[in-house]
Amino acid sequence: MQPSLREDYLEAVQLFSEKNTRFPLTEELAAALFKTVPVVRSDMAELVSSGDVIVTADGVITLTGQGKQTGTSVMKKHETLQCFLSEILGMDSILASDEACTLEHAVSDETIDRLGKLIVTRDHYRHQGKGNRHKPAGDRTCRVEKDEFCQSPSISEFSEGEEVIIQCIHGRACAQRLLDLGLVPGERAVIKRRLSNGAVVVQVKGCDVAVSPEIASAIGVERSP
Amino acid sequence: MKIALLGNPGVGKSLIFNQLTGLGVEVNRYPGSSVALECGNICYKQERTEIVDLPGIYSLDGNSEEETLVRTFLTSGGADVIVAVLDATKLERNLYLFVQAAEFSPKMIAVVNMIDAAERQGMHIDAGTLSSHLGVPVILAAASEGRNIDRILPVALGQATPARVHVPYDHHIEAALKSLEKTIGTPMHTNLLALQGTGDDPVLLDAAGAIAQEIGMRHRMSVGQIIATNRHNFAREITAAVVKRTARKKPYDLDSLLTRTFPGIPILCTILFLLLLSVFLIGSWMEGIIVAAFTTSIIIPFTALALPSLWDQIGFSLLIALQAGFGIAFPFVFTFYIGLSLLEDTGYMTRAAFLADRAMHRIGLHGEAIIPMVIGFGCTVPAVMSLRLLKTRREQTIAAVLVTMIPCSARTVVIAGIVAAFVGILWAFSIYLIVFVLLILTAVVLSRITPGEQFGMIVEMSTLRRPQARLVLAKSWLRIKEFLFIAMPVLIVTSILLGLFQYFGLTELFEQMVAPVTVTLLGLPGYASTALLFGVFRKELAFETLAVLAGTADLGSVMTSVQLYTFAIVSVLFVPCVSTIAVLYRQLGARIAIITSVYTVFLGFFIGAIINILMK
Numbered sequence: 001m002q003p004s005l006r007e008d009y010l011e012a013v014q015l016f017s018e019k020n021t022r023f024p025l026t027e028e029l030a031a032a033l034f035k036t037v038p039v040v041r042s043d044m045a046e047l048v049s050s051g052d053v054i055v056t057a058d059g060v061i062t063l064t065g066q067g068k069q070t071g072t073s074v075m076k077k078h079e080t081l082q083c084f085l086s087e088i089l090g091m092d093s094i095l096a097s098d099e100a101c102t103l104e105h106a107v108s109d110e111t112i113d114r115l116g117k118l119i120v121t122r123d124h125y126r127h128q129g130k131g132n133r134h135k136p137a138g139d140r141t142c143r144v145e146k147d148e149f150c151q152s153p154s155i156s157e158f159s160e161g162e163e164v165i166i167q168c169i170h171g172r173a174c175a176q177r178l179l180d181l182g183l184v185p186g187e188r189a190v191i192k193r194r195l196s197n198g199a200v201v202v203q204v205k206g207c208d209v210a211v212s213p214e215i216a217s218a219i220g221v222e223r224s225p
Numbered sequence: 226m227k228i229a230l231l232g233n234p235g236v237g238k239s240l241i242f243n244q245l246t247g248l249g250v251e252v253n254r255y256p257g258s259s260v261a262l263e264c265g266n267i268c269y270k271q272e273r274t275e276i277v278d279l280p281g282i283y284s285l286d287g288n289s290e291e292e293t294l295v296r297t298f299l300t301s302g303g304a305d306v307i308v309a310v311l312d313a314t315k316l317e318r319n320l321y322l323f324v325q326a327a328e329f330s331p332k333m334i335a336v337v338n339m340i341d342a343a344e345r346q347g348m349h350i351d352a353g354t355l356s357s358h359l360g361v362p363v364i365l366a367a368a369s370e371g372r373n374i375d376r377i378l379p380v381a382l383g384q385a386t387p388a389r390v391h392v393p394y395d396h397h398i399e400a401a402l403k404s405l406e407k408t409i410g411t412p413m414h415t416n417l418l419a420l421q422g423t424g425d426d427p428v429l430l431d432a433a434g435a436i437a438q439e440i441g442m443r444h445r446m447s448v449g450q451i452i453a454t455n456r457h458n459f460a461r462e463i464t465a466a467v468v469k470r471t472a473r474k475k476p477y478d479l480d481s482l483l484t485r486t487f488p489g490i491p492i493l494c495t496i497l498f499l500l501l502l503s504v505f506l507i508g509s510w511m512e513g514i515i516v517a518a519f520t521t522s523i524i525i526p527f528t529a530l531a532l533p534s535l536w537d538q539i540g541f542s543l544l545i546a547l548q549a550g551f552g553i554a555f556p557f558v559f560t561f562y563i564g565l566s567l568l569e570d571t572g573y574m575t576r577a578a579f580l581a582d583r584a585m586h587r588i589g590l591h592g593e594a595i596i597p598m599v600i601g602f603g604c605t606v607p608a609v610m611s612l613r614l615l616k617t618r619r620e621q622t623i624a625a626v627l628v629t630m631i632p633c634s635a636r637t638v639v640i641a642g643i644v645a646a647f648v649g650i651l652w653a654f655s656i657y658l659i660v661f662v663l664l665i666l667t668a669v670v671l672s673r674i675t676p677g678e679q680f681g682m683i684v685e686m687s688t689l690r691r692p693q694a695r696l697v698l699a700k701s702w703l704r705i706k707e708f709l710f711i712a713m714p715v716l717i718v719t720s721i722l723l724g725l726f727q728y729f730g731l732t733e734l735f736e737q738m739v740a741p742v743t744v745t746l747l748g749l750p751g752y753a754s755t756a757l758l759f760g761v762f763r764k765e766l767a768f769e770t771l772a773v774l775a776g777t778a779d780l781g782s783v784m785t786s787v788q789l790y791t792f793a794i795v796s797v798l799f800v801p802c803v804s805t806i807a808v809l810y811r812q813l814g815a816r817i818a819i820i821t822s823v824y825t826v827f828l829g830f831f832i833g834a835i836i837n838i839l840m841k
Contacts, residue, residue, distance in 0.1 A: 169450065177683045179453035180284035182318050185446065186454065193484045197583050201484055201686060205318045205457075208480070208686035210579040212591060215681035 001046050004105040007074045008033070009043065010052055011104075013063055014071030023062045026055070077104040077112050084115050152220035155191065156198035156213065163190050164221035166204075178219070181209050188224060227275045228381055229303060231295065231326055232310035233319055234281030235572075235687045237338045239263075240368040240696050241310060242278040245377065262294075263703070269378050277304060283685075285325045286421055286449070289616060299329040300414075306385040307331045308377060313343035313350055313365070314688070316468060320460035323359070327388035328414040334362045334385045336377055341367040342688075347473035355467040360389025369693060392459045395451050397443065401436045408432065421449045479689055483576045493580050496573070497599055500564045504557060504603050505634060511556035519548045535728060542724030546716040549763050550709065553604065557634050558708050561603040562701035565596070570692035570700075575684050582682050588665065589672020591615075591682040594624050601631035605805045606712055607704065608633075609812055619677030625813055626671060629801040629821050630664050632657065635764035636797045642768045643793045647781040656794055663798070663828065711811060712804040719762045719803045742830065747791055748837040750775075750784065760796045762803055767796040787840045791833045799829025 012033055016024040024032070030040040044061060047053045052067035063071060078100045085096035152167040166187045169175045182205040183189065193201035198213035211219070232238045246265030263278040279298065280291040298304070309326060311319040316337070323335065337350060356363040362384045366373040394402070398420070405416040409429050418424050419433035420440075437448040444451060483489050524544050532540060568574045574596065582592030593614050601608035608628045615621045632640065645653035726732065735758065736743075736751045743754040752774040760767025771792065775783045784792070800822055801809070809818035 168446075175447070176287050176449060177283070179450060180287065180321070181683065181685060182321070182457055184454040184457050185450060187457070192480070195486055195583070199579065199582055201480075201579065205315070207315050207318055210484075210575065210582075210592075210682065210684045210686055212582045212586065212682035215683055 001043065001050075005043070006047065006050070006052065007070060007105055008101075009047060010063065010067050010071035011074040011078065013053065013061055014068060014075050017063070018075075023060050026059045026061060029061060073109075074104055077107055080112050080116050080119065081107065083119055088119070152222050154217045155189075155200055155202065155211075155219040155221045156194070156216045158191055158194070158221065158223070160191055160194050163188060163224040165189075165224050166219060166221050168220040170218040170220065175218075178211075178215070181207065183209065183219065189221070226272060226306070226382060227277065227304045228306045228308055228378075229277040229279050229298065230308050230310055231279050231322070232281060233283055233312065233315075233322055234685070236281070236310045236312040236319065237368045238278055238281060238310045239700070240693065241336065241338065241366070241374060241377070242276060243696060243699055244368060244371060244374050246276055267378075269382065274378070274382070282322065284322060285329075286418065286423065286452075288423065296418075299326065299331060302331070305332065306381045307333045308381050309333055309335045311335060311337045313337045313340045313348065314346060316343075316350065317457075317460050317464040320463055321456050323388070324390050324392055324456055324459060327359075327390045328392075328417065330387040332385035333388050334364065334377075334381050335359055336364045336366050338366050338368050340365045341370055341372070342690075345473070347471040349469040349471070351467045351469070355463070358390070358463045358466060361386055390459075392456050394455045395440075395444075397440045398448070398451060398455070401433070401440065405429065405433060405436070417452065421452065480576070480686070483573070484579055484686075486580075489576070489580050493577050496568070496577075500561075500568070500599070501602050504560045504564060505637075507560050508557040508603075508634065511560075512552050515556060516548060516552045519544075519551070524548070538724045538728045539721055542720040543717060546713075546720035549720070549766075550713050550716045553635070553763075554705060554709055554712065558604050558607055559701060559705045561600060561607065562704045563697060565600065566697040566700040566704075567692050570690075570697055572687035572689045575686045578682065578684055579686070588627075588668035589623050589675070590620055590668075593682065593684065594620060597624055597628050598631065601628040601633060603634055605629055605631070605633045605801055606808050607708055609805060609808045610704075610707065610711075612812060617677055619675050621813060622675050622677075622817060623668065623671045625809060625817055626821050626824065627664055627668055629805055629809070629825060630660065630667065630798070632660055632797060633764065635802070638765040639760075639768045639796055640793055642765070643771075643780065643789050647789050648786045652786075652790060656790075656797060659794065659832065660797060663832070711808050715804050715807045716763070723759065723762060746830065746837070747795060747833045748841060749788055749792055753788075753792055756792075757796055757799070760802075761800050764796065764802055767792075787837065790840070791836050794836060795829045795833040797829075798832060799826050801825060 009029075012029060013024060016029065016032060026040055026044065027037055030037045033040070044053060044055055047067070048055055051064055052070065054062045054064060056062065078097075081100035081103050082093070082096045085091045085099055086093040089096075091099070155164065155166075158164055166183055166185055166189055168185055169178055169183065183202070187204055189202045189204040191200055192203050192208055198216055199211065200216045201208050201210045203209075230238045230242055242263060242265065246267055262280070265276050265278075267274050267276065279295050282289075282291050282295055285292060285296050285299070299307070307326060309323050311323065327333065335355070337352070337355070340350065343350060350365060352363045352365050362380050364373055364376050364380060366377070368374060401420060402413055402416045405411060405419070406413065409416075409426075409432060411419070411426065411429055415424060415426075415429070416433065419426070419429045420437045422430070422434065422437070424430050424433075440451070441447050483492060524541075527540060527544060528537070531537070568577070577595055578592035580592070581595035585591055585594050593616075596614055597608045597611045600611055605628060608631070609625060612621050612624055612628070615624055640653050640656050644656060726735075732755050736754050739754045740751055743749045743757070744751055747753075753771060756767050756771035756774055759770040772778050772780060777783060780789060800806070806818055806822055809821055
């Protein structure tokens with residue numbers, strides 16, 4: 001059996017088991033890979049003999065320790081490559097996934113490691129100042145944000161007396177004055193007053209700053225933990 | 226030696242300036258800018274020292290007129306020593322400006338003002354540690370008590386040094402600054418500004434722009450935000466090292482009343498109403514006294530001299546102009562300025578702006594525009610002068626037209642004297658109604674057609690505090706001086722011209738020339754045009770002249786109600802008085818002055834004609 005075919009099988013089983021929290025039946029695996037059941041069944045026999053999977057009597061395909069390791073590793077490679085292709089190189093995400101399927105079998109661990117670090121750095125910068133803890137690296141998957149900068153709710157959506165952390169400031173025109181008054185990403189602020197039209201008085205760095213509604217709507221914040 | 230005071234708005238710079246210079250204050254304007262710079266000269270140890278009070282700003286990075294002015298001042302070495310005034314209660318935020326100014330490496334000292342208020346809040350500031358962090362001498366002062374103000378000059382003249390602060394910028398920014406310095410050879414503060422898109426060297430801006438975009442992409446955050454965050458964090462570290470806090474019981478927060486819709490808005494309306502009422506009452510009482518005293522002590526003796534008639538006419542016109550100037554300036558404008566300075570110095574004005582923002586927003590303005598609008602009810606000239614409070618050209622333009630349309634106290638006299646007296650009190654109110662409807666229509670149209678970006682309101686709420694009588698008076702005095710400086714020459718020249726006009730018998734010629742408009746279109750008697758002409762000089766003169774020309778104080782017997790009503794509405798609406806035109810020209814340039822004048826003339830005649838046609 002081709003090594004790439006073996007890796008594809010193991011990856012597919014691992015992906016299925018992570019998604020459904022159980023191992024697939026032969027029929028289900030065949031459907032996921034767009035193959036016929038007899039082909040899968042004969043290939044499984046080969047994988048059983050190489051010690052990657054165990055097929056139970058009722059047709060459930062279970063991964064052995066060795067099989068699971070390979071499957072997980074290939075799956076991670078796929079994610080990293082897809083993320084790199086789509087988010088950093090800007091490729092279409094379906095094309096990126098197809099391309100990743102080919103590349104994942106040939107790519108070295110070192111390359112994946114370095115690509116992973118590059119993506120982590122970018123991820124890290126994107127969230128810098130956001131105030132929330134960074135996700136552990138292993139847990140990171142490829143997330144494509146619709147809004148490039150920030151999706152936090154605006155400060156007008158919070159009520160009087162709440163303490164918030166400023167996440168981002170949209171728009172260029174009004175940003176400078178807000179920055180000068182200390183409304184910078186990562187800064188804590190208390191909403192001292194909120195009128196019904198969305199105008200707010202926020203206390204930041206010990207100073208009260210009155211902000212009209214249209215500017216308040218440009219300040220993205222999260223509730224302070 | 227030249228010393229400049231630099232600081233955020235509301236840190237007590239003016240009070241310190243006032244205490245350092247005493248009364249010898251003059252207001253200068255920087256070339257090409259409408260921002261006023263207060264300058265004072267003092268003698269210290271047989272050396273003439275000039276002190277400049279720079280406008281209060283939050284940052285040196287922005288592009289507002291004030292910020293640009295201070296930046297130019299710093300880069301051109303406008304002063305030998307910069308005295309940075311910091312508010313002890315808001316030290317962290319104030320240090321943000323300090324570290325920016327330090328990057329221009331002028332000789333500096335730091336004055337930490339309001340130390341008394343900080344102590345009351347349980348904050349203790351270690352001057353020694355602060356001084357070692359900043360690398361400049363630090364003076365802890367309380368200007369309201371006069372504490373340590375006398376130390377400022379000796380320290381500023383003797384020990385000022387360039388500050389030793391270096392903000393640890395993000396390493397990408399640092400790298401960008403180094404590479405710009407190497408490739409283009411510009412200093413750090415210029416490069417920092419260029420990274421944020423400010424500067425006048427196209428090569429530098431081009432290079433900096435490319436780098437800034439790259440950094441922005443990498444960080445997913447604009448360079449401006451990164452730089453501001455770095456500076457704020459640096460300021461926070463210094464503050465943490467020098468300020469010790471002991472917990473104090475929080476005093477009652479008046480803002481829980483003042484900034485809420487209820488009872489905030491009723492309070493706002495009450496305060497504004499009381500302000501207008503007291504200015505009107507005190508003003509008319511004082512005006513009566515001043516005019517009477519002027520007449521008996523100067524004008525009557527002058528006419529008794531019986532000079533040759535040409536000289537008599539010129540002298541008389543001059544005296545009338547002086548009488549008018551003082552009769553308005555002190556009673557109305559000065560009273561208004563005192564009330565206004567009180568509202569500003571207590572810190573209430575920022576609350577008023579916050580509450581008024583919603584209503585102002587509908588007419589393309591922002592909360593701060595409430596100040597010129599309110600002043601406009603007293604007198605248009607200071608209202609136009611206060612337009613510089615507004616940030617954008619767009620807002621200034623809209624507000625300028627609106628402010629000139631608001632019925633000032635002189636126009637109230639016309640409405641009361643002509644319409645309320647001879648036509649009816651309800652008709653008098655209908656004039657107000659018409660004016661306000663036109664005002665709102667104009668505002669709505671203007672907010673659509675005036676070019677420029679709509680800019681929301683961001684104001685720092687000034688701390689509520691007890692106003693200082695001395696400072697309120699000094700401020701009002703400075704403003705009234707500016708008012709007289711603008712209004713007086715205009716009044717005198719116009720008055721003499723009108724006097725000569727009458728002397729050479731040109732009035733009749735003028736009446737014939739404009740007869741098609743006044744007689745045919747407006748249906749007024751011929752002499753009304755002369756009265757309207759005098760109204761340009763000073764609005765209530767329209768009423769007084771009309772009575773003189775009609776030959777009777779009982780206007781009802783010589784003119785019909787429609788004529789009186791038309792006359793009143795035309796004189797209320799059309800052309801702001803000459804002083805207003807002069808101040809419009811000075812503050813906002815010839816274009817706005819001409820547009821406003823032409824628009825109001827057109828509006829006055831248009832509405833007058835409609836009323837004449839409808840009611841005849």
